[in-house]
Amino acid sequence: METDMPLAPDLDAALREFSGRDSLLVCLDFDGCVAELVADADSARPIPANAQAINRLAELRGVTLAYVSGRPLDTLRSLAEPPTDALLFGSHGAERWLGPDSPGLELNNDQAAGRREVLRSLEAVAAEHDGAWVEHKPAGGAIHVRHIPDLAYGEEVLDEARSALAMVDQAHVKEGKQIVEAVVVQSSKGEAIEELRELSSPEAVFFAGDDVTDEHGFAVLRAGDVGVKVGPGETKAGFRISEPSALAEVLNRIAELREQAA
Numbered sequence: 001m002e003t004d005m006p007l008a009p010d011l012d013a014a015l016r017e018f019s020g021r022d023s024l025l026v027c028l029d030f031d032g033c034v035a036e037l038v039a040d041a042d043s044a045r046p047i048p049a050n051a052q053a054i055n056r057l058a059e060l061r062g063v064t065l066a067y068v069s070g071r072p073l074d075t076l077r078s079l080a081e082p083p084t085d086a087l088l089f090g091s092h093g094a095e096r097w098l099g100p101d102s103p104g105l106e107l108n109n110d111q112a113a114g115r116r117e118v119l120r121s122l123e124a125v126a127a128e129h130d131g132a133w134v135e136h137k138p139a140g141g142a143i144h145v146r147h148i149p150d151l152a153y154g155e156e157v158l159d160e161a162r163s164a165l166a167m168v169d170q171a172h173v174k175e176g177k178q179i180v181e182a183v184v185v186q187s188s189k190g191e192a193i194e195e196l197r198e199l200s201s202p203e204a205v206f207f208a209g210d211d212v213t214d215e216h217g218f219a220v221l222r223a224g225d226v227g228v229k230v231g232p233g234e235t236k237a238g239f240r241i242s243e244p245s246a247l248a249e250v251l252n253r254i255a256e257l258r259e260q261a262a
């Protein structure tokens, strides 16, 4: 749903200060932030107004744009269609594309065995419950229950998956919305943002996200940075917008303020 709500005055003031810096790093989560949450995970796409605002920002001098997502890198590329120069972290930070020389993800033997075990455990749980399905990822896997209409039953399935994953030594469990995931590489969105900060040396960082894993991202923000939580729920972010369709206004405001100052 499009919103005509003006930006909250405190967020607008923070964006004004943020946009005035010489060099900016703008980091974005994908699902539930740039894209609406949908039942069919393969059909998630950026909300058109968000995509437009992202492309507008990516054109501006001094702005580095990055996606920091739980999606596998390849999936993120094909669904989000990021601007050419965007830096990408996928699989909750386990996979990265920071330029043509970026090494691809390589699991060691122990991690590869852990990934097989994660997928085997999740498939075993999903096989017992209609509507549950497993997303296979390069660094692990995820069990989805969004297709189960009874929310309480879906939660029970996720509990079963959590118990199964607790038996896998290499599994780092990530909580999400109607999903439980495990990656076999120690990583987080906070670490990804810190790596991006080190690489691009911005004067300030912006991060928007909607989910539990995004809290690691908000936790590494510093004075002068701007964190925007999308939707309800507890957060360490300094600011909140109601829904993904409200993101375009925030990103366009950054672009507008920068264009005015140029």
Ligand SMILES: O=P(O)(O)OC[C@H]1O[C@H](O[C@H]2O[C@H](CO)[C@@H](O)[C@H](O)[C@H]2O)[C@H](O)[C@@H](O)[C@@H]1O
Residues within 6 Å of the ligand: 029, 030, 031, 032, 036, 037, 038, 039, 040, 041, 042, 044, 068, 069, 070, 071, 072, 135, 142, 144, 145, 146, 176, 177, 178, 179, 181, 211
């Ligand atoms: O970090 P993100 O970019 O937000 O990715 C988190 C996970 O998003 C996807 O699952 C979520 O979105 C689906 C599509 O809207 C939805 O069906 C599902 O219920 C959500 O949990 C994705 O499938 C995962 O791989 C990502 O890790």
